[in-house]
Amino acid sequence: MKAYRPELSWQHAESGLVLRSGDRRIDVPAALATHLAAAIDDPRDPAEDLLIADDLLRRRANSLRACARRLTSEISTCGDRVSDLARQWIEHRWRGRRKVRHQLADAKAEFRRLLAEAEHTSDELHRTSGLIDAVRRLVLDLDHDEGLLGDAARGWRRPTTQPAWVTTFNSEEEFLAADPRRATRAVWGGTIADAEYFGDGWRRDDDEPLPELEPPALTGPWQLNYLPRTGEIYALRRCDHLPEQVWLLADHADDPSRTRSLLSSLGNRRREPNSLLLVATTVHTAFCPAGRRD
Structure with missing residues (x-):
């Protein structure tokens, strides 16, 4: 006999968002509930909603990684410029230092701005990665073996790295x-x-x-x-x-x-x-x- 697959539904309770799977009641982490409310226009089908959330979060993570790579390159270039201007300031006579001093101040300000943006990007990537983990833990905890969530659970248990024999x-x-x-x-x-x-x-x-x-x-x-x-x-x-x-x-x-x-x-x-x-x-x-x- 084919096993019965519990129906899934969202429920709003005093404690927050709840995922119902048959008689089971799973509390959704607050950060993930907030993300779902913002990302999904009309959450009705938990299976599709969770997969859409995972997809959107991974797109966000990829964008943040690309931003982090760009910032790393810009920070390196800007750091080299700060070092070069600092060297010029030391080598110039006092009359030539004013112009270099202004350029050096601007370069240092840009360097600080880039560092702050990189720190913010890193924090956002960490938060986004945490939400991806929360989505996947929720799906794995459901332990469905059929349908979209059964497919997802099986796939997410596999490694993603290239095998040694390939x-x-x-x-x-x-x-x-x-x-x-x-x-x-x-x-x-x-x-x-x-x-x-x-x-x-x-x-x-x-x-x-x-x-x-x-x-x-x-x-x-x-x-x-x-x-x-x-x-x-x-x-x-x-x-x-x-x-x-x-x-x-x-x-x-x-x-x-x-x-x-x-x-x-x-x-x-x-x-x-x-x-x-x-x-x-x-x-x-x-x-x-x-x-x-x-």
Whole structure:
């Protein structure tokens, strides 16, 4: 008999926002409740609301990281200018120091402003990361095994880092050039991968969310491919905001029938977070020679 999945609903209580799951009552952290009220226009479906909140928060975190990188560069440049002006002030005779003194004061003021902005950005990133953790702890605590939240919980339990056994290439062109058996000549004359296609949209947290898609996108930038001639399974990352990259996931998939069956069986797991890592682990276990297992 199929297990009953409790209905989810929001409830406003004196203590704050509450998530009801059947008979369970889960208090939502105050900071997360405030964020949900501001970010979701009409919160009704907790499953969708929580996934939208996670998506929006990760977009915010990515923006803050980009801002932090920019500020680090600007602080370094401004710090060099302060040092250079301070040296000039020491070297100038007294009549030439007035102009340098004003420039040095302005540079120091800009340096302090940049430091303050960097500190604020760091605080905001820390707060945003805490809210992401709060969303995910709430979903994991629900322990659903079906639906959107079941998919999310399974995916968020996976690691996001590149496995040790994966070999990377900077582009598909580089990957194909490394072994001519991987490529074939297209009818229009160009060189293309001699691969079988097993879907776009494979996901990894570190590459998402995709800026061009509305939240919650539930899709990623990775394409999965199989090369029967070489027995290789590889994933290709293609999107507008990140450079192209290839992950070689397995190179001993020499039984085409077995490989096709396995990859096809994973297709319905694509929308889970970190589904690319699910594929990587599954094919490594299935096709890596025992002596090479990491």
